[in-house]
Amino acid sequence: MPDFGYNWIWTHGHLVPAILFAVVALLALRFRWPRWIRLAAILGATWALFAFWIVQEKLGLNRAMPMPPVPFMATGAGNVIDLGAGSGRTAAMVLQARPGARLTALDKFSGSFGIDDNTPERFHRNMAALGVGGRAQALTADMTSIPLPDGSFDAAVSAYAIDHLNRENFTKAIAETRRVLRPGGEFLFFTINRDSWLRFSYPFLHGHGYYGRESLQEYWKSRIREGGFEIAAEGVQPGSYYILARKAS
Ligand SMILES: C[S@@+](CC[C@H](N)C(=O)[O-])C[C@H]1O[C@@H](n2cnc3c(N)ncnc32)[C@H](O)[C@@H]1O
Numbered sequence: 001m002p003d004f005g006y007n008w009i010w011t012h013g014h015l016v017p018a019i020l021f022a023v024v025a026l027l028a029l030r031f032r033w034p035r036w037i038r039l040a041a042i043l044g045a046t047w048a049l050f051a052f053w054i055v056q057e058k059l060g061l062n063r064a065m066p067m068p069p070v071p072f073m074a075t076g077a078g079n080v081i082d083l084g085a086g087s088g089r090t091a092a093m094v095l096q097a098r099p100g101a102r103l104t105a106l107d108k109f110s111g112s113f114g115i116d117d118n119t120p121e122r123f124h125r126n127m128a129a130l131g132v133g134g135r136a137q138a139l140t141a142d143m144t145s146i147p148l149p150d151g152s153f154d155a156a157v158s159a160y161a162i163d164h165l166n167r168e169n170f171t172k173a174i175a176e177t178r179r180v181l182r183p184g185g186e187f188l189f190f191t192i193n194r195d196s197w198l199r200f201s202y203p204f205l206h207g208h209g210y211y212g213r214e215s216l217q218e219y220w221k222s223r224i225r226e227g228g229f230e231i232a233a234e235g236v237q238p239g240s241y242y243i244l245a246r247k248a249s
Pocket of ligand 1: 086090107109113142158
């Protein structure tokens with residue numbers, strides 16, 4: 001089984017308030033504390049348990065990401081670069097859904113970004129556990145300066161990674177993404193979308209990079225078009241907004 005290493009605070013943290021609220025509810029029932037305390041504790045425990053279910057079943061932080069229904073690498077084959085691959089959730093999605101793909105997992109592999117032990121070794125262990133290790137290799141590098149020749153890839157993917165960068169570094173990284181893609185190459189982009197699932201489970205979590213007045217969708221489409229891409233498709237999954245783009249000529 002792969003272990004994508006997302007910290008327990010993210011994957012199981014809701015169990016802490018669930019237990020605390022449940023204990024208060026039981027004490028309130030046992031010692032006949034005021035009715036509002038019982039109600040508040042029961043509501044709190046219900047919120048925490050439902051939020052825990054959302055994290056496990058809808059957001060699936062410690063599972064491979066689901067491939068959205070878009071014609072990304074439609075032939076099922078080609079060379080793809082995963083920008084900010086981390087422990088491999090996105091890489092696993094691509095390699096499982098596109099059996100002829102070969103993937104380069106670029107990451108700084110320094111700093112956790114919520115992933116414990118965010119290293120090339122963890123990435124390789126996870127790919128091997130999923131039986132796709134022969135088609136994946138990790139590359140320690142910064143996506144604002146990719147140490148690879150022009151036109152090396154048919155496709156690129158980046159999930160919750162390129163969108164982490166500030167505006168200046170995002171501009172550099174998307175220019176680098178464009179440079180390493182062949183003409184007409186594809187780019188599949190994911191960012192955090194504060195939909196109802198996310199608002200309920202992580203009320204204080206803000207999206208990445210986006211603080212604008214326009215909608216999140218318009219903001220990211222503009223940034224990707226400015227980077228020299230045409231938008232081919234877009235959509236949502238629980239907690240995520242994605243764009244499929246093509247390198248413009
Ligand atoms: C939240 S994780 C996402 C990992 C993976 N894509 C996923 O969906 O699970 C963000 C990743 O981006 C990487 N990262 C952030 N800035 C980077 C940069 N400038 N160059 C390369 N990798 C970077 C971090 O090291 C981290 O592994």
